[in-house]
Amino acid sequence: MSLIENIIRPEIRDLSAYHVPEAEAYLKLDAMENPYTLPPDLQQELAQRLARVALNRYPAPSYTALKQAIQDKLGVPAGREIVLGNGSDELIAMISTACAKAGAKVLAPVPTFVMYAISAQFSGLEFIGLPLRADFTLDLAAMLAAIAEHKPAITYLAYPNNPTGALYDAADIAEILRAVGDSGVVVVDEAYQPFAQTSFMPRLAEFDNLVVMRTVSKLGLAGIRLGYMAGNNALMQEFEKVRPPYNINVLSQAAAEFVLQHVDVLEAQAAELRSQRTALMAALADLPGVEVFPSAANFVLIRVANAEQVFAKLLEQKILVKNVGRMHKLLENCLRITVSTSEENALFLAALAASLSSK
Ligand SMILES: Cc1ncc(COP(=O)(O)O)c(C=O)c1O
Structure with a gap:
């Protein structure tokens, strides 16, 4: 047996590392950044503060x-305890760690954010991915049946x-919150709020098993890595126990405290992106051969007809989007595009139109 086989858990050896493509010199529309x-x-x-x-x-x-500052500026109700994470990725890891009793299960409708399943796997939790409907709406009856059958400790x-x-x-x-009751937590992940x-x-206040998780990443601060969650205080105190003590570094802390005093600037940027989203979706819908799904993010x-080909043609034009076509069968031939400035959206639309028409 090799050193690796001797010491590394088989389920970790079977994984491949989370791949983030190098994007220098590309128009970067793959990671939902502001x-x-x-x-x-x-x-x-x-700069002076830092x-x-x-x-x-x-x-x-x-x-x-x-x-x-999070409480005052980002709408966490007074009196609610907040747990901070190095991005919400770390909050997900903390919830998994705290709930990883033997045999505990994690439920989420799929396709969804991949870290729910990855984090479950890291912690030895069984992940149950329940397919969404073909139009990506929730299959409530199937969710309720899965909750009754599996009694998930965590539902995302x-x-x-x-x-x-x-x-x-x-x-x-x-309804899901009520069905889960006190047998599990339901994490409503509002990264795109x-x-x-x-x-x-x-x-x-309505649900003792509700955890609302958010991040400042999509608001414009992806680089500082800061997520937060709130829920019933007794539960937050348990999650707080598995938080690495200094997980938010002093630079992120100072940057967040400063920027949150000017949160109106980020809110105005988000408003602009919402109107850019409307324009982008309308322009996409006008392109023959493109199906556009509703988005609140x-x-x-x-x-498209051939996502692999369109993705490759966009790459040739130095535009990086996310090809999610192989992530799940419901996503066949799908591409995910971050909404950007009107100039960047126009560049993308022109490149997409060219990619669709070329052979
Ligand atoms: C639904 C969802 N939750 C959480 C995250 C992770 O956010 P963070 O940057 O805070 O780790 C993402 C990132 O894409 C996401 O899509």
């Missing part, structure tokens, strides 16, 4: 000021969903 930066005056002010940060010190692990609902962009019916989510403008955050899912 294309706008901070205005120069705020960049200057932020210059004063005590890099020689560990962060103060309570993160009181940062949590307060991305609201809106990635990579489909669909926003599930709020009444269906409420700035573009959906609807939220379960104001409904936390900052990306649009389309289906």
Whole structure:
């Protein structure tokens, strides 16, 4: 037996590492980033703030000021405890770690955000992916049956969903929350909330098993890696126990505290992206051979006749989108495109039109 076989769990050896393509010199429309930066005056002010940060010190692990800023500026109800993650990816890992009792299961409608399944696998939890309907709406009856059969410890609902962009019916989510009851948590993942403008955050008091998870990534701060979740305080205290003590570094902490004082700038960018989304979807719908799915996020899912070919032709034109066609059979021939500035969207549309017409 080799060293690797001796020490590495077989299910980890079977995985391939999460692949993120190099995108230098490409028009990057694959990762749902906000294309706008901070205005120069705020960049200057932020630089001065960051210059004063005590890099020689560990962060103060309570993160009181940062949590307060999140509460005040991002709509977390007063009195709710917040748990911070190095991106919501880390929050998902923390929930898995805390809930990984022997035999515990994780349920999510699929296709969805891949980290739910990956994180479950890392923690030795069984992941049950229940197919969405062909139009990417939730199959509520199948979800309720799966909840009754499997009693999942964790149910993930991305609201809106990635990579489909669909926003599930709020009444269906409420029914799932009630069906799960006290046998599990239901994580409503609102990573794209700035573009959906609807939220379960104001409904936390209604459901003891509801966890609302968010990130500042899509709002314009993907680089600082900051996610947060709120839910019933007793549950948050348990999740807090598995949080690495200094997971938010001092630079991210200072940057988030500063930018959240100017959250109106990010909100205006999100509003602009919402109107760009409307324009992009209309232009896509006008292209022959393109099916456009409804989106409440900052990306649009389309289906073409041959996604592999269109993806390759876009790459030749230095445009990177996400080819999700092989992720799940429901996504056959689908591409996911991040909504960007009007200039970048126009470049993409022209390149897509050329890709569709060339052989
Ligand atoms: C539904 C969903 N949740 C969470 C994340 C991860 O966000 P973060 O950048 O905070 O790790 C993503 C990223 O694409 C996502 O699509």
